[in-house]
Amino acid sequence: MSLLHPVAPVAEPPLPRSAGADPASTPGYQLIRRNGAVTPFDPAKIALALTKAFLAVEGSSAAASRRVHAIVADLTAQIVAGLTRRADAGRTFHIEDVQDQVELALMRGEHHKVARAYVLYREERARERAAARVGATAPPVTGELRLRLASGALVPLDEVRLAAVIGEATAGLADVSSDAILAETRRNLYDGISVDELGLAPILAARTLIEREPNYARVSARLLLDRLRREALSFLAGRPDQATQAEMAERYGDYFRAYLARGIDEERIDPELARFDIERIAEALLPERDLQFDYLGLQTLYDRYFLHARGTRFELPQAFFMRVAMGLALREVDREARAIEFYRLLSSFDFMASTPTLFNSGTPRAQLASCFLTTVADDLDGIFKAIKDNALLAKYSGGLGNDWTRVRGLGAHIRGTNGESQGVVPFLKVANDTAIAVNQGGKRKGAVCAYLETWHIDIEEFLDLRKNTGDDRRRTHDMNTANWVPDLFMQRIEQDGPWTLFSPDETPDLHDLYGPAFKTAYEGYEAKAARGELKVFKQLRAVDLWRRMLTLLFETGHPWVTFKDPCNIRSPQSHVGVVHSSNLCTEITLNTSADEVAVCNLGSVNLLAHVTPDGLDHQRLARTVKTALRMLDNVIDINFYTIPEARRSNLRHRPVGLGIMGFQDALHALRLPYGSDAAIRFADESMEAISFHTISASVDLAAERGRYPSFEGSLWSKGILPIDSIELLAEGRGGLDLDRSTTLDWEGLRARVTTIGMRHSNTMAIAPTATISNICGVSQSIEPAYQNLFVKSNMSGDFTVVNAFLVRDLKSRGLWDEVMVSDLKYYDGSVGQIDRIPDDLKALYATAFEIDASWLIEAAARRQKWIDQAQSLNLYVANPSGRKLDETYRLAWKRGLKTTYYLRSRSATHVEKSTLKGTDGKLNAVSAVVSAAPISVPESEFGKACVLDDPDCEACQ
Incomplete structure (x- = not known):
């Protein structure tokens, strides 16, 4: 049967040969036809059918044929990639799925005439099949379906268990139907189906329904859990084994004991964990918490976090959380009690540790820290030592921030050879390639950010590093870059004054100076x-350089804009060093030097879990923060350090970074639009509470375990808390327009800090939380909602995301139906243009590009006054212009922000407006492509500055 209907017969041209169209590129895949027959999947048939359809619609001249062949090769590759993208997605496709992908590819490619003819043809054929079935005699029953085991043996397919598992997955969830999932699952079954395919079929069936009802994301997760249980139990038993959720509740303890022993044997788990009281630990497991995942969260854990041996996962979710908790409790006096306390916090989703901690806690190589900051010396030994350190630090999943400002610039004198320096850029190229080669232990792409001060003679070349044009030897396509901007430069912009670039070998003290001292030396x-x-x-207008910085930020997404002076003036540790850069994600502001590599250990509070209809639950928040900070403190002592400079720094200063996630969800729960004064007040109130409880918890730990070694002389020791250090910045600038109000007992806490001391030099930092927020099923960090219905892409695949708060409100007003789903698709997940949605809901559910960036900055400024480090603050600008960007980034500086992160700007959005019945994340009905390249600039020249939910983007992971 042809996949596409050729409108008129044409001579068959040679098939296009491409990676996607080559049958050899898809070995072993099969196609399920409508009658249940299974045949080999042949991509060449897709190419042939597409070619016939195009030539029939557009003509068969030689010129048309050449153009069609190129189009068809690309479309075929897209279609096959869409079908085969996921390695675990089974090896069979239903004929309808293939046709859905064909329709989707035609719509994406804007081949509207061919697409329209194809859609009409499909509808016509569907009517013909329906008519043919009327009055037709039912086909004779040929026997029950059979399951093909790994051994090759065929056994009857247990449809009773299949129905039971689906029923169990839907139990207790509103507005979901086990019958609908079972019907869709049966459509994809065939005689001889494999065990893996049978496990996947109901998951894919449930995924197609998520866009209509968010609870199907929970159902999909529970069905994936059944597949994971079979994989883990079979591995541990050495034979096929499986259990339903109800059965597993009785077996979890026995499973955990076997899991722990096997993990140690496989050298995946630290043998020290076997010395815990395993009976006590096993009894504390809460199997019911396996049911709280959304599909995106559990699939992310399955793909990237759960321990495996030879490709087989043997770690279930509660074992995972307990392994992490036990690893963090190794040096506690009552290890079991603390492990159980840590486990309960993690598995409740009230708090989540950072990705390196989740990866490595309780394993033989417990590198648990998130971020490392280094300063690169101005000699070959120092430069290549820094690059080697990058490799060692990245190997175990650390993100890197490198300060390159000390390295002399292009044209500077080299005394040893009497030659001239080639500047910073060639060494940045080496650092870029190192990050790619050492890809965080094979778990995710290596990630590093290079920082350069705005007065460096190489700053103009530095701005061009991410461009797709020019000498590729002076480009770093994979490295993040950031400007380290002194206040004096911003003041010169305000004055439209001159700006002078220098080489640091001639101006060595500028690197370590800030505030008035920097101004004096610079002018000298x-x-x-x-x-x-x-x-x-070199001298130029400050405004001209500023415009160039913003232009390149707009065109390439880099370098980010970060501010040197507030990072240093407000640093609690200014008595022992200088902050020379931030980190990979711009939230860490710690001292670095030749003998100290800064380290930060991160975790995030789930803000949604700590709000009630009446506001913040301070009692619950205090409990969470106290336990979370103890866990982060333990990371410092347990951590596996790959270089001595990192160990020295971390043990001397003991910095941690407690942040938040789920801020947008909390606003939804409180019925507060992001773009409102009420939301800004909540940002202020919530961060004040977290700051208060975090500092208090650090004091408690200081009383129990002692102050951090470099406490004396710090701002803390002088009674200057983050809320007080904002005055130091205001004094240095001659004023700061920022609300300074407080609501909690800061005088009492200040007295405790000066009397007892602090356990940590730094305590708070708001990281992106891109992956751990997925695990917890909440919005990312402090981000506004991207869209209310969209497809999120990450290393685990594509996932339909629906705003459950919006769906709940629309249901309550009788507005949630198929038409609303279609409207959300059409308007790119935005409710603003859907007439029948009331204005109050339009304000509450405004998406990121519908909220003016000034609201994001004002909310961030209120948070920043409470934070001793910084925030990963993405800025969204729907229709960027030079004036808008100038206003936005000047406002960020004027409000005292320390750093900014990605500029998210939208030049082109493509949403599939096809009539697909559903979306499983690959056959998606909403697919947004967002970039910061202006429409008038060809992408081949500037590339995409920031593609939201880019699987290769650190911020999106």
């Missing part, structure tokens, strides 16, 4: 340059 070097006493310098 400007005078020396004017007198001809410096060899390498």
Whole structure:
């Protein structure tokens, strides 16, 4: 049967040969036809049918044929990639799924005439099949379906268990139907189906229904859990084994004991965990918490976090959380009690540790820290040591921030060879390639951010590093970059004054100076340059450089804009060093030097779990923060350090970074639009509470375990808390327009800090939480909602995401139906243009690009006054212009923000407006492509600055 209907007969041209169209590229895949027959999947038939359809619609001239062949090769590759993208997605496709992908590819490619003819043809054929079935005699029953075991043996398919598992997955969830899932599952069954395919079929069936009812995401997760249980239990038993959720509730303890022993044997688990009281630990497991995942969260854990041996997962969710908890409790006095306390917090989703901690806690190589910051020296030994350190730190999943400002610039004198330096850029190329080669132990792409101060002579070349044009040897396509901007530069912009670039070998003290001292020294070097006493310098208008910075940020997404002076003036540790850069995600602001590599250990509070209709639950928040900070403190002592400079720094200062996630969800729960004064007040109130409880918890730990070694002389020791250090910045700038109000007992806490001390030099930082928020099923970090219905892409695949709060409200008003789903698809997940949605809901569910960026900055400024580090603050600008970007980033500086992160701007959005019945994440009805390249600039020149939910983007992982 042809996949596409050729409108008129044409001569068959040679088939296009491409990776996607080559039958050899899809060995072993099969096609399920409508009658249940199974035949080999042949991509060449897709290419042939597409070619016939195009030539029939557009003509068969030689010119048309050449153009059609190129189009068809690309479309076929897309279709096959869409079908085969996921390695675990089974090896069979239903004929309807293939046709859905064909229709989707035609719509994406804007081949509207062919697509329209194809849609009409499908509808016509469906009517013909329906008519043929009327009055037809039912086909004779040929026997029950059979299941093919791994051994090759065929056994009857247990449809009773299949129905039971689906029924169990839907139990207790509103507005879901086990019958609908079972019917869709049966459509994809065939005689001889494999065990893996049978496990996958109901998952895919449930996924197609998520866009209509968010609870199907829970159902999909529970069905995936059944598949995971079979995989893990069979591995541990050495034979096929499986259990329903109800059966597993009785078996979890026995499973955990076997899991722990096997994990140690496989050298995946630290043998020290076997010395715990395993009976006590096993009894504390809560099997019912396996049921709280959404599909995206559990699939992410399955693909990237759960321990496996030879590709087989043997770690179930509660074993995973307990393994992490036990690893963090190794040095506690009552290890079992603390492990259970940590486990209960993690498995409740009230708090989640960072990805490196989840990856490695309780394993033989417990590298648990998230971020590392280094300063690169100005000599070959120092430069290549820094690159080697990057490799060692990245190997175990650390994100890196490198300060390159000390390295002399292009044209500077090299005394040893009497030659001239090639500047910073060639070494950045090496650092870029190292990050790709050492890809965080094979778990995710290596990630590093290079920082350079705005006065460095190489700053203009630095701005161009991410461009797709020019000498590729002076480009770093995979490295993040950031500007480290002094206040003086921003002041020169305000004054439309000059700005002078220097080489740091001639101005070495600028690197360590900030505030008034930097201004004095900088102006002194400007005078020396004017007198001809410096060899390498360049003067230009500050505004011109600023415009170029914003232009490249707009066109390439880099370098980010971060501010040197507030990071240093407000640093609690200014008495022992200088903050020379931030980290990979711009939320860490710690000192670095030749002998200290800064380390930060991260975790995030789920804000949604700590709000009630009446506001923040302070009692629950205090409990969460106290336990969370103890876990982060333990990371410092347990951590596996790959270089001595990191160990020295971390044990001396003991910094941690407690952050938040689920901020947008909390606003939804409280009925507060993100773009409102009420939301800004909540940002202030919630961060004040977290700051208060975090600092208090650090004092408690100092009383129990002692102050951090470099406490004396710090701002803490002087009674200057983060809420007080904002005044230091205001004094240095001559004023700061920012609300300073407080509501809690800061005088009492200040007295405790100065009397007892602090356990940590730094305590708070708001990280992106892209992956751990997925695990917990909440919105990312402090981000506004991207869309209310969209497809999220990450390393685990594509996932339909629906705003459950919106669906709940629409249901309550009788507005949730198929038409509303279609409207959300059409309007890119936005409710703003859907007439029948009331205005109050339009305000509450406004998406990121519908909220002016100034609201994001104002909310961030209120948070920043409470935080001793910084925030990963993405800025969304729907219709960027030079003026808008200038206003946005100047406002960020004026409000005292320390850093900004990605610029998210939208130049082109493509949403599939086809009539697909559902979306399983691959046959998606909503697929947004968002970039920061202006429409008038060809992508081949500038590329995509920031594609939301990019599987290769650190912020999206």
